[in-house]
Amino acid sequence: MTDYDAVIIGxxxxxxxxxxxxxxxxxxxxxxxxxxxxxxxASTREFTPGFRVSDCAQWLSQxxxxxVKDLDLTGAGLSLGKPKATIALQPDSNHLILxxxxxxxxxxxxxxxxxxxxxxxxxxxFAKLMTTLYRSRPPKLVEQNWADRLTLMxxxxxxxxxxxxxxxxLMRIVMINIYDVMNxxxxxxxxxSAIALDAITGTNMGxxxxxxxxxxxxxxxxxxxxxxxxxxxxxxxxxxxQSLANAAEKRGATLRLGSPVTAIVKTxxxxxxxxxxxxxxxSAKLVISSADPTTTFRNLLGYHQMEAGMAxxxxxxxxxxxxxxxxxxxxxxxxxxxxxxxxxxxxxxITPSMDGMETALNPMKYRELSDLHTFDISIPxxxxxxxxxxxxxxxxxxxxxxxxxxxxxxxxGKPQLLNQLLxxxxxxxxxxxxxxxxxDLAVPSDLEASHGMTGGSWHHGELSIxxxxxxxxxxxxxxxxxxxxxxxxCGAGAHPGGGLQGLPGRNAAKEILxxxxxx
Amino acid sequence: xxxxxxxxxxxxxxxxxxxxxxxxxxxxxxWMGYTTPNAYFDVELEYFAIRSTTxxxxxxxxxxxRVTGPDAARYLDRLITRDISKIGINRVGYAIWCxxxxxxxxDGTIFRLGEQDFRICSYQRADDWLAWNxxxxxxxxxxxxxxxxxxxxxxxxSCTVLTLLGCADLNQLKPFGITHYTFEGRPMMVxxxxxxxxLGYEVWVPPESAEALWDQLFELGRDYLIKPIGxxxxxxxxxxxxxxxxxxxxxxAEEIVRVGRSRSPxxxxxxxxxxxxxxxxxxxxxxxxxxxxxxxxxxxxxDVEGNKPAEHSFILKGDKQVGTVTSAAWCPTAKANIAYxxxxxxxxxxxxxxxxxxxxxxxxxxxxxxxPCKVIDAPIFKSPKRWQTPxxxx
Numbered sequence: 001m002t003d004y005d006a007v008i009i010g011x012x013x014x015x016x017x018x019x020x021x022x023x024x025x026x027x028x029x030x031x032x033x034x035x036x037x038x039x040x041x042a043s044t045r046e047f048t049p050g051f052r053v054s055d056c057a058q059w060l061s062q063x064x065x066x067x068v069k070d071l072d073l074t075g076a077g078l079s080l081g082k083p084k085a086t087i088a089l090q091p092d093s094n095h096l097i098l099x100x101x102x103x104x105x106x107x108x109x110x111x112x113x114x115x116x117x118x119x120x121x122x123x124x125x126f127a128k129l130m131t132t133l134y135r136s137r138p139p140k141l142v143e144q145n146w147a148d149r150l151t152l153m154x155x156x157x158x159x160x161x162x163x164x165x166x167x168x169x170l171m172r173i174v175m176i177n178i179y180d181v182m183n184x185x186x187x188x189x190x191x192x193s194a195i196a197l198d199a200i201t202g203t204n205m206g207x208x209x210x211x212x213x214x215x216x217x218x219x220x221x222x223x224x225x226x227x228x229x230x231x232x233x234x235x236x237x238x239x240x241x242q243s244l245a246n247a248a249e250k251r252g253a254t255l256r257l258g259s260p261v262t263a264i265v266k267t268x269x270x271x272x273x274x275x276x277x278x279x280x281x282x283s284a285k286l287v288i289s290s291a292d293p294t295t296t297f298r299n300l301l302g303y304h305q306m307e308a309g310m311a312x313x314x315x316x317x318x319x320x321x322x323x324x325x326x327x328x329x330x331x332x333x334x335x336x337x338x339x340x341x342x343x344x345x346x347x348x349x350i351t352p353s354m355d356g357m358e359t360a361l362n363p364m365k366y367r368e369l370s371d372l373h374t375f376d377i378s379i380p381x382x383x384x385x386x387x388x389x390x391x392x393x394x395x396x397x398x399x400x401x402x403x404x405x406x407x408x409x410x411x412x413g414k415p416q417l418l419n420q421l422l423x424x425x426x427x428x429x430x431x432x433x434x435x436x437x438x439x440d441l442a443v444p445s446d447l448e449a450s451h452g453m454t455g456g457s458w459h460h461g462e463l464s465i466x467x468x469x470x471x472x473x474x475x476x477x478x479x480x481x482x483x484x485x486x487x488x489x490c491g492a493g494a495h496p497g498g499g500l501q502g503l504p505g506r507n508a509a510k511e512i513l514x515x516x517x518x519x
Numbered sequence: 520x521x522x523x524x525x526x527x528x529x530x531x532x533x534x535x536x537x538x539x540x541x542x543x544x545x546x547x548x549x550w551m552g553y554t555t556p557n558a559y560f561d562v563e564l565e566y567f568a569i570r571s572t573t574x575x576x577x578x579x580x581x582x583x584x585r586v587t588g589p590d591a592a593r594y595l596d597r598l599i600t601r602d603i604s605k606i607g608i609n610r611v612g613y614a615i616w617c618x619x620x621x622x623x624x625x626d627g628t629i630f631r632l633g634e635q636d637f638r639i640c641s642y643q644r645a646d647d648w649l650a651w652n653x654x655x656x657x658x659x660x661x662x663x664x665x666x667x668x669x670x671x672x673x674x675x676x677s678c679t680v681l682t683l684l685g686c687a688d689l690n691q692l693k694p695f696g697i698t699h700y701t702f703e704g705r706p707m708m709v710x711x712x713x714x715x716x717x718l719g720y721e722v723w724v725p726p727e728s729a730e731a732l733w734d735q736l737f738e739l740g741r742d743y744l745i746k747p748i749g750x751x752x753x754x755x756x757x758x759x760x761x762x763x764x765x766x767x768x769x770x771x772a773e774e775i776v777r778v779g780r781s782r783s784p785x786x787x788x789x790x791x792x793x794x795x796x797x798x799x800x801x802x803x804x805x806x807x808x809x810x811x812x813x814x815x816x817x818x819x820x821x822d823v824e825g826n827k828p829a830e831h832s833f834i835l836k837g838d839k840q841v842g843t844v845t846s847a848a849w850c851p852t853a854k855a856n857i858a859y860x861x862x863x864x865x866x867x868x869x870x871x872x873x874x875x876x877x878x879x880x881x882x883x884x885x886x887x888x889x890x891p892c893k894v895i896d897a898p899i900f901k902s903p904k905r906w907q908t909p910x911x912x913x
Contacts, residue, residue, distance in 0.1 A: 303655025
């Protein structure tokens, strides 16, 4: 007899989703996590007394609606804010507003608007196809399996239904970069860089890097998966984690927080449980890890416990990130040039031109700090005042590109980077520095330490074609089962990858139940 | 002393000056980048030296890797398919290693020199694979291929000759045993191993000792009809004795570019080297799957009618092609026409009657021969001397 049917490593959103589905199917599930709050990257943190912020992911735009329904997350306390438009701030205050399929401002003309609608329609048709793939286990290409063949047939049919033109477009652009695609479709520089930002968010890629079209399409699946638009979670992103925890516990899953897993236990040729930092060992029929593949295989299992080819694949798995989080506690509503206070509740982005973004990337490659960054800004307190003391606010920004470790080190580098970021913000929000009561800057290595993500990679491994679909995280460990008996993956390192979607957790649970691995 | 030859891009072994002097036919081949003799004076006479007296083969081009460190035994246990704990100190084990797909990368011998001190002797270069295998292990891998020169001294009088050289009590050494001597002030290791299926030894010395070792061996062995042997003669002996050769009888898995061309241990008749009681080794998962599902091929030893070697022959069952020959030779001592074949399952079980489609040429005239053949269960050449301890006097 084992202590549990399954032990899930990590109470991140995917771990909890997986737990929820398994518990719903009557399985005896334990979720363990070193953090004291549930949610993983869906977390809220008080970064200075009285000021709370979504300290990792800040926007919900991709969360699969079927999970919300299946686990009744609304009943479990999940409450979303209003859908946000994106406002790309321009130095001349003639800001570009992207709202649904319309764009205005920044000198866009009717040709740009038509081009934008056409582009969105094209992306929508590709993303729809990907959504079908994302909602099922990734099909293997060579093995004779009917479930996989059905997925491939659906994909084939979907490709055919795209029509010749679209199919040709997809094949042409998917391996290239967002820079070239933007130049093909648009004339307006502000439009190009605002869209390009969505292609590089959470990555270490520049607009000209290959795989940026894929990462853009990956984000675009959100329109089909979530159908909520880009929103903030009331109470901060941690409330999503809490609602998932509530939903899983309600269905009988057990959570043990503040209990880091130190090792995955392997007995003979199969994984049999986990060891906690306390020294306690918990046995289970299956261990399902929502930690990233490097943490799971290298740190918790150990290379010596797997075949050498697999160890080599883990070692080659890429998990780099150029993404940092900036959090500011503000004494009052900041003033952004050319924006009304109502507009401050929207998603505000600051990007240089695409060439500027590419230039901003360069120093990161050589472990230096840049003097140019992109910002993806949320001021959540305008919609959710409870996150800060009355009349005071929180600004949260996703910032690119920040090196993992600059040559000057973070002790000297952090104050320098913080000053630089404030200087760049001042251009658009004059006087914001004087409103800053406290600040918090989480660089990739901080995010790695606080959220257990190797390399600080939000996606638990770079989102690139060679690490996607039937190759995620790597051949031999796809379809949630790994090459190690009894060890499964349910995190963003598994298909379909990163972002707050919940699909890896959901798909893994469904696959485990279908295989009868727990019966 | 440079090991780069003057007129060739190929390397030379530490014995080269002596080998060259004795290579009357001046018939050279390229063995893994080294200039090595195909034949010295007459292939058949060289072969009979192995079987009747003593043949000496320069095996310095073999790759030698020293594996040391606290995890050395655990490292090797995951690398190879057999149980490393069954190879005692000063013992040698024949082993194969596979990739994660359970496909054979190479075979070789593992010399256990200490609790955590091993030497892998392999046909293929394995630096890359051995390095990848160190992930997660506290182990040190050193390529000592050029630091160790080796001679295979094989045949009925080999023990006597080596004893004259100063290898005291060598006749007490068991098959696959290792013993250590000093030769002219330098270490000399002797293992009772070989590629000929008869009484024989391999002698391992630092390159500085090579020329003197050769000289003394041939001096002391003259009365025992010691002869140098080239690759052609060794090839005859190894086919007769039933040994596989990488790149001939199977393609090392890492060199394969075409799908399906690699082979598993079961498909090479080496299933006896696979120990599933070990919880982990490279290829285990895939091999368990293969065991459950069945293999694609079977390795078959064929006794072919007639005296025409079935080289490169297609193997037929009735008129259907079911396999191909990888190695073939008329074996003089066994007096049998032997072929190794890769046969598609389910054919090729012991006793199966098959046909070898042999093409041979005499004076530009080609003849096609459909030679009946039978699958046999073991090599025909069996020398009791190979297993006797003490080693029998000649």
